[in-house]
Each structure stands twice: as structure tokens, then as C-alpha cells.
Amino acid sequence: MADGAKPRVKAPKSASAGEVVTIKTLISHKMESGQRKNKDGSVIPRSIINRFTCEFNGTSVIDVKMEPAISTNPYFEFEAKIPESGDLKFTWYDDDGSVYEDVKTVQVG
Amino acid sequence: MDFTRRDTLALGAGAVALTVLPFRVNAAGEDAIAAFTGGAEVAEGGVNLDAPEIAENGNTVPIGVSAEGATAIMLLAMGNPTPGVATFNYGELAGSTMASTRIRLAGTQDVVAIAKMADGSFAKATKNVKVTIGGCGG
Numbered sequence: 001m002a003d004g005a006k007p008r009v010k011a012p013k014s015a016s017a018g019e020v021v022t023i024k025t026l027i028s029h030k031m032e033s034g035q036r037k038n039k040d041g042s043v044i045p046r047s048i049i050n051r052f053t054c055e056f057n058g059t060s061v062i063d064v065k066m067e068p069a070i071s072t073n074p075y076f077e078f079e080a081k082i083p084e085s086g087d088l089k090f091t092w093y094d095d096d097g098s099v100y101e102d103v104k105t106v107q108v109g
Numbered sequence: 110m111d112f113t114r115r116d117t118l119a120l121g122a123g124a125v126a127l128t129v130l131p132f133r134v135n136a137a138g139e140d141a142i143a144a145f146t147g148g149a150e151v152a153e154g155g156v157n158l159d160a161p162e163i164a165e166n167g168n169t170v171p172i173g174v175s176a177e178g179a180t181a182i183m184l185l186a187m188g189n190p191t192p193g194v195a196t197f198n199y200g201e202l203a204g205s206t207m208a209s210t211r212i213r214l215a216g217t218q219d220v221v222a223i224a225k226m227a228d229g230s231f232a233k234a235t236k237n238v239k240v241t242i243g244g245c246g247g
Contacts, residue, residue, distance in 0.1 A: 020204030033213065035190055060200025062208070067193040069186050071169040071211040071244075078197075079204030 005029050005049075007102040009090055014107045015082040023054065026075045027092055027100060033068035049074060049100075051093040056106075057086040082106050138185055138192035138221070145183050145196070145223060146231045155232035156182070158222045159209070162237075167214040167244030175207035176224035176232065182206065183225075188218025213244035 010024040027049065034046025048068055054061040061080040080088065085108045092100040142151070159173035174182050174197070184194040197208045206224075214220070217240050223233045 022204075055200075056202050059202050060198075061202045061204075062200060063198040064208070065196040065198070067195060068191055069189050069194040069213045071213055075209075075211050077173075077209040079207060081202045081204045083202070 005092070005094070005098070005100050007090065007092065007100050009088075009102050009104055011088055011104040012106065013104075014109075017108050018081065018083055020079050020081050021106075022077065022079050023088070024075070024077045025052075025054075025090055025102075026073060028073050029092075029094075031068070031070060031072045031074060035068065047095050049092045049094050052076060053091045053093075054078070054080065055089045055091075056080060056082065057084070061088075082108060084108055138187040141183075141185055141192050142221070142223060145225070149229075149231055151223060151231040151233045153233060155226075156222050156224045156234035158220065158234040158236045160220050160236045160238050163239045163241070164214065165241045167216065167240040167242055169211045169244075170214050170238060170240070171209065172212050172220065173207065173209035174222045174224075174234075175205065176222075176226075177206065178227050179206040179224035179232075180227050181225040182208070183223045184212070185221040185223070186212065186214055186218060187221060189213070189215045194220075214238060214240045216240050216243045 005027055007027045012021050015021050029049050032044055032047040036044050038044050050066050052064040062078050088104045090102045156176040164170040176182055181198045183196045185192045186194050194212050199206050219235050219237050221235050223231055225231055
């Protein structure tokens with residue numbers, strides 16, 4: 001599912017230095033678990049996003065290893081500490097090798 | 110109805126098979142825990158696992174975990190065909206060691222969260238979630 005995966009991220013545009021902010025992310029993806037069968041009874045092959053990372057100016061915030069038990073349209077909520085102005089970079093890694101990215105800029109001050 | 114020696118033996122074997130079966134289901138989950146902890150002892154408590162008591166739809170069950178002082182948290186659904194759900198690794202700029210997501214559950218089962226603490230110890234929390242409709246397409 002290289003096309004149609006649309007990342008959506010909710011992060012504040014501004015923060016005070018050192019503030020802890022809550023970030024919510026969602027990406028549209030069918031997350032085929034590899035357990036379901038189609039009408040002919042053959043197994044639909046697994047196709048999921050297997051890793052999600054969030055970085056702030058290159059420093060890791062969170063790195064999630066995902067398995068087929070994550071729901072369709074994977075959603076994550078977590079917290080990040082913002083020490084300075086910069087970019088939050090979100091990356092999703094698909095089973096098929098595609099990489100989806102989104103960047104949010106946070107201003108301090 | 111009279112029980113012959115043969116019947117009794119067969120009944121006994123059936124009963125043994127029944128008690129052994131649940132262990133089989135959990136074996137994959139136990140393996141996943143062992144792989145994560147490296148066989149270290151896992152203490153109870155110190156981890157908050159936020160899960161609904163009853164989930165109507167096993168396809169999207171909201172789950173939240175948090176553990177003070179953790180560097181990584183692994184989520185497991187012990188009754189799923191593949192017990193692994195997700196592993197959260199917290200980086201330097203993690204505001205707090207919490208996360209919430211939505212997961213699939215095949216049926217009523219225990220959800221387990223295991224936290225790896227900064228000092229190398231492990232803690233866990235378990236919560237039973239009743240699922241009305243399973244989320245594995247079966």
C-alpha cells in the first residue's frame with residue numbers, strides 16, 4: 001500500500017523551552033495482519049507498517065516496533081520534550097519498503 | 110453407567126490434555142517475554158496499563174501504557190495468534206514514558222505490558238479484556 005497512506009500529525013506550533021508536549025499521530029493504512037483469508041480461502045499476505053519513529057532535530061523521541069496486532073490506521077499518542085525551536089520528524093516504515101514522512105515545526109519563545 | 114478401568118483411564122487422559130492446553134496457547138507469549146527480558150525476573154507493579162474491561166469490537170481496542178523510569182515498554186496480547194503487539198523504545202527527548210494506541214484482540218484474553226527500567230530491571234502489568242467480537246477476521 002504505497003499510495004493512499006496519508007500521515008496526520010497533531011503537534012503544537014509553539015512551546016516554551018523544555019516544555020513537554022503531547023503529540024498525536026495517525027496514518028491511514030489497512031494493516032493487513034496476515035491472518036485473514038479471502039473468499040477462496042487463501043491467506044491474504046501480511047502488509048503492515050512495522051516501525052514508527054519520531055525525532056526532534058535528529059534526537060530520538062520514540063521508536064515503536066509494530067506487529068500485526070496494531071489496528072487499521074495506526075494511531076499513537078505520546079509526549080515529547082521540546083528544548084529549542086526545531087522540527088519534529090515522523091517516519092513510518094512499511095513492510096513493502098515504502099517510507100512515509102511528515103515534519104512539524106515547533107517554535108520556542 | 111459403570112466406569113470400566115479403560116474408561117477411567119481415557120477420562121483421566123482427557124482431563125490432563127485439557128489442563129495442558131492453555132499452556133500451549135501461552136507458550137508463544139512466554140517466549141516473547143523471555144526474548145525481551147533475556148530471562149530476567151519480572152516484578153509486578155510499577156507499570157500502568159490502561160485498557161477497557163469490555164471491548165465490543167476486537168479490531169480497535171484503545172490501550173494506554175505508562176511506566177515511570179522505563180526505557181522501553183513491550184505490549185503483548187497473550188491470546189492472539191501472534192502475541193506481540195508493539196514495543197515502545199523511548200529516546201532522549203521523550204517527555205514521559207507513556208504511549209497510547211489501538212490494538213487488535215482475537216478474543217477475551219490477558220493484555221500484558223512489560224517495562225524495561227533504566228536500571229535494567231523489569232516490571233509488568235496484566236489486564237484482562239473481554240472481547241465481544243474478535244478482531245482477527247476468523
